[in-house]
Amino acid sequence: MNFKVVKSFINSVKEKALGEKVIKGVNPGEQFVKIVHDELASIMGSENSKLDYNPNGPTVVLVVGLNGQGKTTFSGKLSLFLRQKEKKEALLVPADTFRPAAKDQLKTLAKNMGIDCFDSDLSKHPKEIATDAIAFAKERNIDVIIIDTAGRLHVDEELMGQIKEVRESLNNYSPEVLMVADAMTGQEAVNVAKSFHETVNLTGVVLSKMDSDARGGAALSIKQVTGIPIKFISTGEKMKDLELFHPDRLAGRILDMGDVLSLVEKAEEAIDQDEAEKMMKRLEKGQFTVEDFMKQMDMMKNLGSMGSIMKMIPGMGGMLREVGDLSPAEDEMKKMRVIIDSMTKQERQNYKLIKESRMERIAIGSGNKLKDIKDFLNKFRQMEKMMGGMMQMMKGGGLGNMMGGGGGMPDLGAMGGMPGLPGGKKKKKGKKKGPWGGGYF
Ligand SMILES: Nc1nc2c(ncn2[C@@H]2O[C@H](COP(=O)(O)OP(=O)(O)O)[C@@H](O)[C@H]2O)c(=O)[nH]1
Ligand SMILES: [Mg+2]
Incomplete structure (x- = not known):
């Protein structure tokens, strides 16, 4: 940072913060962060500026x-x-x-x-x-x-x-x-x-x-x-x-408050709302299939790389720095996608059909070992359980509501049971071992 910029920034934050009454019911720390956030945003310009088109010709x-x-x-x-x-x-x-x-x-x-x-x-x-x-x-x-x-x-x-x-x-x-x-x-x-x-x-x-x-x-x-x-x-x-x-979004990113607005905007573009809502309804009834998972993975892919998505979620930026490289998780996703591709439609709708002989077929078809297929099914079973928990949290006002409630972003949960981030206040520590092997969420 430029020294002069920092100095003038600190001065104006000080000016705004000193003498400010602590709003009842608000944590003073949070109130302070808000002042810093608004000041950052105002330094970067008060609104986004588009291209200026030349009115006379190209x-x-x-x-x-x-x-x-x-x-x-x-x-x-x-x-x-x-x-x-x-x-x-x-x-x-x-x-x-x-x-x-x-x-x-x-x-x-x-x-x-x-x-x-x-x-x-x-x-x-x-x-x-x-x-x-x-x-x-x-x-x-x-x-x-x-x-x-x-x-x-x-x-x-x-x-x-x-x-x-x-x-x-x-x-x-x-x-x-x-x-x-x-x-x-x-x-x-x-x-x-x-x-x-x-x-x-x-x-x-x-x-x-x-x-x-x-x-x-x-x-x-x-x-x-x-x-x-x-x-x-x-x-x-x-x-x-x-x-x-x-500017306000970047201010949030600089403060590691995530960039929920950008994420919502991206999600709206990348996610098929009808499909997401149908999926949500099935989820509410506790029905979650490999096919649902596959569709969610594909929608997720449309959103961008895992890292770029995580950066936009409040509190996840820091975790991302802790975890470092996300490519193993992305490779894992690719591998799962190949396994799913080798399943029949029936199997995708009811994984319980997949007994040993079917597993062997899928292993050969996807170029994996039998153990990989077993691992996948185990993970899926765990995820199915977790999805149930997710639904409860969403109803209780976690990430799901923040993202627009029903039909918003079920796919984030499916990535491995990210447990309904509570409004960006508490930071979840990155677990080293999670249900998806990599355990990134
Ligand atoms: N990750 C990432 N890579 C980028 C981005 N923009 C450009 N790159 C990469 O940076 C490298 C240089 O980009 P290029 O457009 O050729 O730069 P130029 O020399 O300024 O024209 C290429 O490998 C691009 O793929 C970006 O926003 N994100
Ligand atoms: Mg160039």
């Missing part, structure tokens, strides 16, 4: 930053975001004239998403590439032109001069000039942002790799020191892993 987005920060990945993500959330079509423009491979990288991303990619002539200056691309887009009524530029060091005068020329050539379009900054960079990101801002007049910052351990403290410093708003956060390697920036 909108141009220039993506800049150091090497390896996630510019090309973000360019791809933004084009998908625009299509899905804003109903706008984008043209992706590779303008990294130093690394021909960068053009292929963007072309491949574009092709996979069915988004237009401009066939840039890399022998030209990036500003000419931009001009060509804009002409191309205008002919085709494309709404947004996303120019992915080469990574450059903010201290490299020649390259900074080049990007300045590109920026100036776009002035008529009042472009969005977005700098992508790896959230892990920390304090250094502020200096980088400052230099880029002086050269190309940034209009926004994208914090990338927010699925990492970094809590995003860089956002605080960047906003405070440069005044540039954070516009997006990038939360994974997949094209769908892009979110608008919400």
